[in-house]
Amino acid sequence: MSDREARAATRAWVAAAAPRLGVSEATVRRWIRAGRLNPSCRDVYGSVFPYLDRELSTEEQAAVERHIAACPGCEEHFGFDGAVLRFTRQRVPRPLIQAELQERLLKSFRGRAAPEG
Amino acid sequence: MPTCTSVMPAAGDVFASEIAPHLHGLYRMALRLTQEEQSAQDLLQDTLERAFLNFRRYEPGTNIRAWLLRIMSNVRISGFRRSSRRPQTSSLDDTEEFSLYGAIRGEGIAPLDVESAVLNRIGEETILTAIDRLPEDFRTVVVLSDVEGFSYKEMAAILEVPIGTVTSRLYRGRQQLQRALWEHARDAGILADARRSKSA
Numbered sequence: 001m002s003d004r005e006a007r008a009a010t011r012a013w014v015a016a017a018a019p020r021l022g023v024s025e026a027t028v029r030r031w032i033r034a035g036r037l038n039p040s041c042r043d044v045y046g047s048v049f050p051y052l053d054r055e056l057s058t059e060e061q062a063a064v065e066r067h068i069a070a071c072p073g074c075e076e077h078f079g080f081d082g083a084v085l086r087f088t089r090q091r092v093p094r095p096l097i098q099a100e101l102q103e104r105l106l107k108s109f110r111g112r113a114a115p116e117g
Numbered sequence: 118m119p120t121c122t123s124v125m126p127a128a129g130d131v132f133a134s135e136i137a138p139h140l141h142g143l144y145r146m147a148l149r150l151t152q153e154e155q156s157a158q159d160l161l162q163d164t165l166e167r168a169f170l171n172f173r174r175y176e177p178g179t180n181i182r183a184w185l186l187r188i189m190s191n192v193r194i195s196g197f198r199r200s201s202r203r204p205q206t207s208s209l210d211d212t213e214e215f216s217l218y219g220a221i222r223g224e225g226i227a228p229l230d231v232e233s234a235v236l237n238r239i240g241e242e243t244i245l246t247a248i249d250r251l252p253e254d255f256r257t258v259v260v261l262s263d264v265e266g267f268s269y270k271e272m273a274a275i276l277e278v279p280i281g282t283v284t285s286r287l288y289r290g291r292q293q294l295q296r297a298l299w300e301h302a303r304d305a306g307i308l309a310d311a312r313r314s315k316s317a
Binding site: 023091105106113 | 127128129130132133136137140141143144145148158161162165169170172173214216217218219220221222223224228229231232236239241242244245248262263264268269284287288291294295298
């Protein structure tokens with residue numbers, strides 16, 4: 001990648017990161033200069049849900065953990081998404097089938113012979 | 118007329134005892150897919166009928182809940198083919214990025230306060246309403262994962278799609294769910310309260 005392409009990629013990254021982080025583009029640039037944020041954050045964030053779901057390979061999981069440990073912005077962002085996910089999973093209602101319907105369905109199969117074919 | 122003296126249980130009895138523990142989960146999935154009680158009951162019944170017809174193909178000891186849900190998914194799809202009705206699935210508009218984290222920060226609310234200031238004030242039924250508003254392909258993976266607890270590999274087998282498809286639908290589905298919860302918090306005045314309590 002030429003310097004020019006790299007600068008264009010960083011500009012695009014800053015423009016995409018600002019609304020995601022809820023700050024202005026100037027703040028994103030300041031955070032990059034201060035080492036609080038770097039363009040690899042975007043790649044790492046792409047794995048946020050597989051990471052939280054523990055669906056990454058051991059090596060990938062470790063790589064995300066290393067990044068988070070060194071990146072306060074990502075640590076907060078991943079922690080936030082984890083909290084929202086836990087909230088959804090714990091609080092979503094799980095209605096049960098009505099006993100009458102359950103019994104009717106089971107009864108419709110009991111005693112039936114194996115289907116032909 | 119000879120009577121059956123075999124001690125072997127009828128196929129229907131075996132089937133009924135195998136499916137009984139999974140009826141709650143199957144019913145929930147049918148309810149989220151159809152969003153209507155009678156249609157959910159019909160989908161559940163059609164699924165079980167087809168499962169019974171194919172029960173000899175089920176390998177005992179394998180995940181019967183996933184097997185039944187795969188049949189439900191196929192029954193639903195073939196129902197659409199017959200009726201030429203289609204569920205609302207995701208479109209390009211649905212791939213627009215949304216970050217609740219960014220939105221919360223943008224409101225001046227500390228992300229660490231999100232549970233106490235925002236989430237704990239969102240009613241449980243609101244989560245279901247938000248899930249029901251998702252396009253069906255996103256809704257399906259969100260329910261399979263976050264309500265029923267399936268792994269990516271199991272979801273890929275149930276829906277007969279690659280794991281990458283499951284991963285991207287889940288990413289978009291959860292982002293849209295965050296957006297729906299955000300919009301609810303905004304419209305219900307929860308955000309305004311959070312801002313007020315912060316400045317108080």
